[in-house]
Amino acid sequence: MNTINEGILSTIGRTPLIELKKVCADFPLRLYAKLEMFNPGGSIKDRPASRIILDALENGDLKPGATVIESSSGNMAIGLAQLCRYYDLNLVVVVDPKINRHTLNILKAFGVRIEKVETPDEHGNYLSGRLQRVQDLLDMIPNSYWPNQYANKANPHAHHQTMAEIVESMDNPPDYLFASTSTCGTIMGCAEYVRSQNLHTKMVAVDALGSVIFGSSAAERLVPGHGAGRSSKLLNKDFIDHVVHINDKECVGGCHRLLNKEAILAGGSSGAVIAAVEKLRSQIPDGSSCALILPDNGERYLDTIYNDEWIKAHFEKSECSIAVKGRAQEVEVDAEESDDLQKIAIIGGGPKGMYGFERLAAQFKAHLVEHKVEIHVYNKTAHFGAGDIYQPNQPEYLLMNNPIGDVNMWIDEQPRPVVPEPLSLTEWLQKKKNRTVIEKEYASRALVGEYLEDGFNAIANHLPEGVRGSYFQGEVIDLEKENEDECYSIHVKTARGDVQKMPHQYDQVLLATGHPKNKLTEEEKEYQQFAQQNEGTGFVPFIYPVNSELQEVAAGSSVAVKGIGLTFVDAVLALTEGRGGTFEREGDSLKYVSSGKEPKVMYPFSRSGLPMIPRGPAPQNPTPLKFFTKKAFSRLKADLHGAKLDFKAHILPVLYQEMNVAFYDVQLKKYEYKVDLQDCETYAEIEHHIERFHQQHPDIQRFDPVLFLSHLDGPDFLHADSFHAKIKEYLEFFLAEAKKGELHSPWAAASAVWRKATPVFGDLYAFGGLEPESQAYVDSRFRRLLNRVTFGPPIESSEKILALIKAGMLNFRMAQNPSLQTSEDDHTFVLYSEDLDESVATNYLIDARIANVSIDENQSLLYKNLQQRGLITLFKNEAQNHVYQPGCAAISREGFTVDESGNPNPSIACTGTPTEGVTFDNDALSRNRNNFVSDWAAMVRKSHRVPSPIKS
Structure with a gap:
């Protein structure tokens, strides 16, 4: 068989795809590198250079003996130099001081005329100046042609073949493709091919820090050819699934890891691609296949990226x-680094x-x-x-x-x-x-x-x-x-x-x-061991990052979710919307459309069993607090002559007063009551008007701050299903109130009180300002009650939770303080309610809570070591023979x-x-x-x- 190629240009493309075994060996991913340095010009730019020049010759835009003029940082220039030499065309390349000596010598060997732009823009970049010089030369030189790699559609078209080669080389199309950006021709061409073939491959754009392509601020960049100082005319952002920004140091690091681990001497953009895989690792499911385009070789970077003096000078x-x-x-340390x-x-x-x-x-x-x-x-x-x-x-x-x-x-x-x-x-x-x-x-x-x-x-x-x-x-x-x-x-x-x-x-x-991130408790260790020993069972002690940590939860399974706070919302959405499910607007609510990849049902549970109250938008001019003020507590502390505050005696009553004021201020205005509570000077006056209001409207239920904070805490529900129905009603009611906002809903107004009071309370709490028992009570119990009514999820997220309840994917029937057991017989986790004498079995247990600060329980070694060295001590709140230690360091x-x-x-x-x-x-x-x-x-x-x- 004849294997002789027809001239040097016939060797462009068909570059090898190799598996990377060592550079990210501890990642459970399959990595494949497309080695574009095997093109005859040493880089991926041979592909668009060839396509642009051949198309221009074919359609007559480029005539024999013409002069090609282009701006380039190096690789495109070499690709064009090869094409122009082959077709007897003249070439002028506009470069800048960042071009490396090796590239410059190659261009001179090809007989290229070099035009250098010396003045950078305000961000230290040269692209705008180079392009202006191109325009000037086009005006000056007759029979000249500008390939315009930055906007020429032949650029991405050339890379349809690049992606096709990758797909043909693999048993299945890659799950992810990583490609560095500059003109965006490579990633757009690959993305266009993926879409044309209906492939599932996700496109990852690896951009430079300081590049403006994806809307970031412009800044000086050291690695040529990675990123750009202006937006791309070839880019369609809808085709890109992920964008990873890599700085110059990370580029250098990736290049050296490729060299040290895989013996691949590659250019700066290749190092950026390796760094991007490491950055995005937590978002990529285990076992995924990733194709990495390595654009060029490293010989042109021996004076920079692979030079110790250059590295030392810049980083x-x-x-x-x-x-x-x-x-x-x-x-x-350098000698100049003196005392x-x-x-x-x-x-x-x-x-x-x-x-x-x-x-x-x-x-x-x-x-x-x-x-x-x-x-x-x-x-x-x-x-x-x-x-x-x-x-x-x-x-x-x-x-x-x-x-x-x-x-x-x-x-x-x-x-x-x-x-x-x-x-x-x-x-x-x-x-x-x-x-x-x-x-x-x-x-x-x-x-x-x-x-x-x-x-x-x-x-x-x-x-x-x-x-x-x-x-x-x-x-x-x-x-x-x-x-x-x-x-x-x-x-x-x-x-x-x-x-x-x-x-x-x-x-x-x-x-x-x-x-x-705290260490597992003994009980949690038992759950983990149980899950490891029983197939089809899993325990997730911490949900972040959600894509990787919740990946093991199987479609169609049943899941117990511990905690019903903000982290619970993240976990539930990750297992539904994160798996391809969608929410569709139907009037004033959402409907969930299943993807079939989510669990069959999720059972949330906590001590109260209550979801957080949705948080509506704050008004432009919120109503200020009347009694829970810095001035009022300063007077109280002066009266106590330095004694610590008792939360239940000194603070909680004032908080309850403010909730009453907030609720009834809106409620009375709603019923056109003749007195504005904001005009009252004392709480006794306000109480008087609240009593008068209820005398006039005996059928309207009184607001009780205590019940508001512990709503549904102790009703005697005969069946678990009735608790689930009550939670649905509860969420529907508070969603409607949150949408009205605190100026129009008395319930939303009461919810907003703690948000307004928190800065003042923070000053009272700080540095042991509360009695030890009071601080312990706030930390362990009362804070979560206040957070539940005040700092809940946005309306949109709560609408999604309600839609999942209606779809049967969220079930609150066992939500209120069940016991958690394991069943060796059924290989399941079991939630059991002693009051209801009912239970449910689940395949998975997810802990959807965020740990409190605790040096003793923290997984990190830093604070443990600082404590052992005597550099820090634990904070103690002490008063009258009582001591409380919240777990943080003393400051x-x-x-x-x-x-x-x-x-x-x-x-x-x-x-x-x-x-x-x-x-x-x-x-x-x-x-x-x-x-x-x-x-x-x-x-x-x-x-x-x-x-x-x-x-x-």
Whole structure:
């Protein structure tokens, strides 16, 4: 058989597809790499170059002897150079200073005329300048042709063949395709083929951080050919299932992992693709097949990505030790890093850690930096700014619990933020996403995560002169005091399980580690063991990330769900909407349309058995509280002469008063009662008018705050089915009231009271302000009652829950405080109600709760190690021989940890969830509530050491 090809151009395409066995060996995925460096020009760009030139020659747009003029960062230029040399065409390529020496030499060898643009735009990028130069040259050079790879439909058409080759090489089409972006020709061509063939393959766009293709802020990028400084004219976002943004460091790290693990020397975009798989791993079901397009070889990057000096200059060598090798390594500190260098570590790169980062940047910009400062941010995942809760790659149906108008990551104080445009979420959606925004609506947590990540990147890109940021992915598990100068080193556990000591010593550390994940209790260990020993049975102790953690729950199974709060809503929607089910609007309600992939029935249960009351939109001008005010409690505390507050005696009665006021203020107006309760000065006056109202309307039921908080807590239902029916009525009623809003529904008005009271109560609660027994009562019981009526899910999510009840997929018949048992005979979990003498058996048990802060119970080693080293102690609320320990670390009023000697440590501060128990309500994205970081950043800046005097 004749295997001789007809000329060099006939070798374009048909590149090999290989299985990657080692680079992500611990991932339960099947990875296949399309090695585009095997094209004759060394990259995937040979494909569109060939298609564009051949089409232009065929249709007469390109004439013999013409001059081709194109803008390129390298690979497209080489592809065109090969085509033009073969067809005796002239070629002019417009490049910029980022082009590497190797590529430049190749182009010169092909006889290409090089035009270099030297002036970047305000973001440090050159694409706009290059394209302008192309237009100028087209005007100057006769018989010239612009391939316009950025908008030429032949570009994506060339990649129909790329995708076809991948599909032909595999037994089945891949479940996911990962492709880097620039012109978007590759991913669009592959996506078009997938759609034309009705394939199930999901398209993952791997974009660069600082690229504007998908609406992010423009920023300087170091890796050429990855991302773009302007939007793509080829892109149809509806064809893309996931977008993963990768920064330059992650590109470098992915390239080195490919080289070290698979012996593949690949270019920067290939490294980005590897990093993207690692980022998206939690969202990909186990066993999935993933095709990865590796665009080019690494020979053209030997002076950059594979050069230690270049890495050190741009990222700092130790910084890339995690990114490049997958583990921290011992690295010598540069000689220039003298005692004058100040290093600050932020442990936890989620929202609260980012707030500290933002205040540090603002402080150092407002005040002269006399010597170098480095801020190092450590985060367990690659989602800096978003953290675990707001990861941008989570499903869109998981909604925020705060309306869009409430979210603003920037604080209104001096000094001002370093970024030129500190946008609220509303402003960001309008400007970056071109969306019409209703501030009372609720955004997805993924979208908010994108907003937060964009804000983090903006801070990182606008650090003041003399301040450098470094960002490390890995779990910090220990702090070690290095010397008497209160400097600390950090021990990091990477995603691959390696534990290494970082080669840095930090003057200040901020702990912002976010939500805990507690160890399994003995009872939960038994459930886990039971599930492992019985086929068709499963136990899910923690639901996040929902796609991977709930994957094992089989279609058609029965499921017990422990907890009926916000996490319950996420779990239920993940098992229904997340599996292809849909909700259709029918009038004022929703109807669920099954996909057939969800469980047959889910049985929620908790102590009360009650779902949370839906949360409606807050009005523009809400009615303020009358009695639950800072001023009123200041007077009360003065009367107590320093004694702690008794929640039941001093606080709860005032809260009940406010609920009565809120309820009847709306109720009386509804019935056109002659007196406005807001005009009353005392609660006695209000009580008087409430009595008068009920005398006039004896048939109207009285509102009782106690029953409101414990509604349905103890009725004697004869049958479980009647409890289920009552829950349906309960949810329907409160949904209707939430839609009316607090200005028109007395029930919604009463629900809103605790939301308004929380900031004042937080001040009363903080630092042991309540008697120990009172704090224990609030933490263990009363808080959940208040949260249930006030901080429930958005209306849309509650409508979905009601639709699932009507569809028979959610059943509350066993919801109220059943016992949980296991049945060895039936291989099931059993919910049993002693009062009803009824039970149900389920295949799966899901724990849909979020753990409280507890250093003793936390899975993380960090706080355990800090405690063992004596760097932190547990907080105790003590008074009159009573002691209560909520489980968090003790901190000073400035937010500094308290060591085993009882002294605040000015080198280690705490913020956010780790302070819960000393402070109250750290879940919100608020910049003002429990704000320790503003004063902390100012303190850090003031402690900025004066440079050592020069010795003569």
